[in-house]
Amino acid sequence: xxxxxxxxxxxxxxxxxxxxxxxxxxxxxxxxxxxxxxxxxxxxxxxxxxxxxxxxxxxxxxxxxxxxxxxxxxxxxxxxxxxxxxxxxxxxxxxxxxxxxxxxxxxxxxxxxxxxxx
Numbered sequence: 001x002x003x004x005x006x007x008x009x010x011x012x013x014x015x016x017x018x019x020x021x022x023x024x025x026x027x028x029x030x031x032x033x034x035x036x037x038x039x040x041x042x043x044x045x046x047x048x049x050x051x052x053x054x055x056x057x058x059x060x061x062x063x064x065x066x067x068x069x070x071x072x073x074x075x076x077x078x079x080x081x082x083x084x085x086x087x088x089x090x091x092x093x094x095x096x097x098x099x100x101x102x103x104x105x106x107x108x109x110x111x112x113x114x115x116x117x118x
Contacts, residue, residue, distance in 0.1 A: 005025060005026070006025075008025075009022075009025040012025075012034070012038075015101075016038060016041075016042065017054075018041055018042075024037065058100055059074075059096075059100060060074040062096050062099040062100045063083065063096060065099055066092060066095040066096050066099055067083050067084060067092060067096075069083055089108065090108060093108050
């Protein structure tokens with residue numbers, strides 16, 4: 001397996017939080033095959049509740065890193081204003097968006113809603 005393929009496999013593992021065996025990586029020759037592979041791997045382990053759970057965990061990881069808060073600070077009832085100092089709230093909100101790697105992110109005015117995990 002060439003270096004480019006190894007780097008690509010590592011990027012897939014990081015982006016989708018899965019383990020990509022070398023044998024699978026070597027047979028993925030086209031973008032379509034990669035998409036099909038990911039759909040099979042992710043769909044077999046997921047149902048709607050799992051997607052919510054994964055989103056919650058990703059947000060908690062990002063919050064722990066950006067806000068320097070302990071894991072147990074992120075509960076379903078926790079208010080964002082308890083975790084983010086008011087004077088630096090915009091900066092933290094922007095950093096959370098960046099760290100989670102999401103393309104869409106709610107406006108800051110919604111940021112005071114409870115941390116929701118289902």
